[in-house]
Amino acid sequence: MENREIKGGFRTINPANEKTIKEYTYMTDADANEAVEKCHKAYLSWRKKSLKSRGDVLKAIGKGLMDRRPEFAELMTQEMGKVVKHGFQEIKLCAGLCEYTANEGAKELKDEERELPDGGKGIVTYSPMGVIYGIQPWNFPCYQAIRFAIANLIAGNGVLLKHAENVTGSALLLKEIFEDAGLPKHLFTVLIIDHQQSDTIIENNLVRGVTLTGSAAAGKIIAKKAGEQLKKTVLELGSNDAYIVLADADIKLAVETCVRGRIYNNGETCVAAKRFVVVESVYNEFEKAFVNQMKAIKTGDPTKKETALGPMAREDLREKIHQQVEESIANGAKILTGGKLPSGKGFFYPATVLGNVKPGQPAYHDELFGPVASLIKAKNDKDAMRIANDSRFGLGGGIFSKDEKKAIKLAQEEFDTGMVYINSFGLAQPNMPFGGVKDSGYGREHGGFGMKEFVNVKAVMVL
Template sequence: MEREIENGFITINPATEEKIKEYKYLTESEAKDAVESCHKAFLNWKKTDIKERAKIIKAIGKALIDSKEELAELMTAEMGKLVKQGHQEIKLCAGICDFTAKEGVKQLQDEERELPDGGKGIIQYAPIGVIYGIQPWNFPIYQAMRYAIVNLMAGNGVLLKHAQNVTGSALKLKSLFEKAGLPKNLFTVLIINHDTSDKIIEHDKVRGVTLTGSSGAGKKIAAKAGEALKKTVLELGSNDAYLVLDDADIELAVKKSVEGRIYNNGETCVAAKRFVVVESVYSDFKNAFVEAMKNIKYGDPTDSKSQLGPMARKDLRTKLHNQLKDSVAKGANVLCGGEIPEQKGFYYPSTVLDNVKPGQPAYDEELFGPIASLIKAKDNDDAMRIANDSRFGLGGGIFSKDEKKAINLAKNHFDTGMININSYGLAVPNMPFGGVKDSGYGREHGGFGIKEFVNVKSILLHK
């Protein structure tokens, strides 16, 4: 968590509620100077050979692994992540570096095409300049790495405005990047308020903007960037539906659904959030799922026995609990959890709601914490209808013993960017990441993010 002070803020450990560190905002003038410095670094970096860039990207991955203990402890202190999940986050980020270093060399090569008149065409993927990223706190290292690494590989400069409560993680990343050989100022952390952030979007040296956050924030940032004719990539959260079909392996579905709901303390954009269960297996799934969620132990995120840490901030816990109360007032039932513990730290127990209907926050909104929404469907077709009955479309899942049927549903009917079949998973470096509808647009990972902010340049040699 963080607490505002004059011209700055104090970061707070969400497990202990104790002060971590105090930070001061950059003035608007200082922030603009930082953009200019980043742009100057970019002018040299864009001329650097792709293979040389790849070596530094790989070195960044190694630097992360070498510092994984320190990084994991810092993330846990700043936002309450279980330490072991911090280690997993670092491993994923190192994988992104390795994949990008290898794939980037291929993806960014010039292409030649024959012209209709027998001449030659050359396609170049040229870097465009400084890219501004506004990122959330839930994966303090990964959220920054996700857009920064591909843009550095593409030859761009990168600015990061990280969430206040994980400022220490942002600054540690900058230090590691430069230790690994990245030129100074090419990756720049901006500790700024919202008003200054708006000025950065308008800055003529900033050529693109990327945001991970809420759909409300996405609309504001897209509008501001649009006014300045700057491209955006937006990843805006979701209320992902996981379908339990009539032929599902219930034991597997329960295990993966619990994992998908409580991972990262339930604070994940692609968490499993709505569980749409076909009537014929509803009771079996519900009974086993509620029992498993009841048994989840929350507590000190540095303790290896804890399965659930605190929520990142007190205000986020309050918002989540209000969404639960509003859902209950509109007919939902609490099957387990649902009470704020009387103890230090921003803990919230694993919770299950049923009788979840349209018009309730548990059905319509994103619950960014460990609350699961159980929804009964008449049959498989009805389950698919309910899954798509959402303004969001980031991820989702299907549990069925018939893989062919599940793949057909995923390909032809599920209106989201990513679908897990008989599993739950986060990002994978070699597969695209992103959504549709109010979950945003653009893609990261899988070789797709590397071309989001490049100038696809045509050079024509006619005969």
């Protein structure tokens, strides 16, 4: 395949056919610093705008996204290989986020009056902080950027985006949509920079906060660098989400939902169903149906409507997941379907199921970022919850049971994750918090919570 790196920049490559899409040049250090300064200057005016005025622009952004939905979905498929229908769904979610944030921002961020204990009046004000720097991954080229940008724009902040190199076209299209919708120029700025330059951006005095979506390893690096500058971070990191199938589960529903949860977005989703912890009494029934459905998954050209599974986004990502599969097999896991590298053009990997997954295997402990499912047998319901929590990660998870009240109680009291789905699989809801615990990071986005992550919660007291 073609080398991504070129002198002074990089090229983007279509993962379905390995052809070059476009070449980009890195900004100079001076250009990057000037971009930060311009963003800060734009912020100084934006912060004075009313919440309604900001919200009106966000609504226009949402409309702009829907107006250019086919174009954006096609570009995402070209740059990172997601099937087109998932791109359409992603844009719709992003438009919904714009609408929700615009409508709820005035309520979430309005001043609060409080009576002081010794008399007098207290006012809590949610003041914008300044320029917020977002380092975002490639798997949801629109959503990852929208998720942090929209929340910070309603709060009155300026936004810098360093997107993953392979979705640079998506980042620039997003900037165009933002400005066409009336967002002041430079308030949302795309930085085309390398890792070393990124470190300098974190150190820039005009940057007041840093948010990252990425791996746990990347999270530790960014948190340390930001912490050395005494700057707040929000981290949404990887996970190996467990979906628990209890003895009283609707097996047909569980199988169909778990298959969808594993292959959605080509299996390249942080909050995806990855480990399937099934109690012994229903394990064989679940395994047989699950493997059959995974075998039937149609892999191929992501631009075709009948395709359910496109290519992985990059060659190195395919190499990594195959290595994890091979290592798991060497340590006792069994291939129930898939697991073979296909020949031909494109970074395709088949829908794969591993059985006999146990501690000591990557399939048990690590995040498998691709269409590989880990089946784990549990003795009973209690053992299933123990296995689910036996992870350094804690982003999401699921519980399948016909006893909804029991499942909710387990989710609330036992599941050590930031999000839990009952008898369902989902990615994000605009009005519910999004984020994790343990090595899956900290901080929350969506549901009003993201609007307050990078604000100065200011106390004004009149005695």
